[in-house]
Amino acid sequence: MLLEPGFFGTRAALYLDIVSAIVLLLPVLLYLSIREAKKGRVKNHIVSQLAIFAATVVTVIIFEVGVRIEGGFTKFLASSSVSEGFFIAFLILHIITALITINLWSYQIISSVKAYKRGLFSEEVKLRHKQIGFWLSLAILFTVIQGIAIYYLLFIA
Secondary structure, three states, X not given: XXXXXXXXXXXXXXXXXHHHHHHHHHHHHHHXXXXXXXXXXXXXXXXXXXXXXXXXXXXXXXXXXXXXXXXXXXXXXXXXXXXXXXXXXXXXXXXXXXXXXXXXXXXXHHHHHHHHHOOOOOHHHHHHHHHHHHXXXXXXXXXXXXXXXXXXXXXXX
């Protein structure tokens, strides 16, 4: 069922369209979560960040398993007009960006939850949290844009 054609009307399978839809929602969900923190609803921010992070990890796992089941990117490239060299370089950039982003996000969540639970969320810690959060938001947005570009290159172009 998940390997059947997706709902976007492209060459992509259903699981890829589901993953892409979730990825497209990610910046909106992050915005809403950050807004909770800015309104002083820290517990809502923590819960939403944990939920968004968990959903992202599950989405990546679904994506990775699906790609392996379907035969990998080589199979996708066969029906695309994109050159293999360009695509591989772009994919490597995306993977590096995604790995840095997920590690930074993990660090941000773990260190922030620990500090919050211990009552050590001082102004200095809050400032560092906001700074990392800013760069993390940009990294997530960049990763999302790259993912959308990969979808386009493989299943539309």
